[in-house]
């Protein structure tokens with residue numbers, strides 16, 4: 618099934634809407650405070666891109682804030698200051714971006730036709746690494 622799906626995708630000449638980063642490939646890990654470039658392709662003129670937090674072990678996600686909104690698209694990239702806007706990294710560190718055509722009221726409307734999402738990416742903080750290393754030392 619997986620092989621069939623990949624072959625099918627490769628013969629479609631042009632994907633009109635897609636995130637390149639975060640996109641296919643190894644899972645990105647973005648640290649809070651970093652400025653990252655989000656890259657994508659769309660033909661939409663009016664759309665929003667929001668940050669979503671994936672619920673662990675469930676096929677559901679929580680809508681965070683809209684991080685980009687335009688009525689003058691299409692654009693192809695934006696810079697984003699990585700942050701969680703108060704969403705708790707202990708409940709989930711897995712996020713994705715979801716683009717919906719239309720104004721902000723269309724964001725998260727899963728029956729809307731004009732939408733596509735990015736790959737999952739992880740958000741971390743420098744502090745988490747420090748804590749982990751510290752715990753490791755204590756165990757030794």
Ligand SMILES: *[C@@H]1O[C@H](CO)[C@@H](O)[C@H](O)[C@H]1NC(C)=O
Nearest residue numbers: 722723726727728729730731
């Ligand atoms: C969601 O999108 C569908 C399809 O475009 C539309 O009929 C419906 O009114 C939308 N719902 C909301 C709450 O905007």
Ligand SMILES: *[C@@H]1O[C@H](CO)[C@@H](O)[C@H](O)[C@H]1NC(C)=O
Nearest residue numbers: 644645646709710711738739
């Ligand atoms: C991303 O986070 C998930 C969930 O915490 C974890 O299982 C996975 O190993 C992380 N991926 C990377 C590349 O760190």
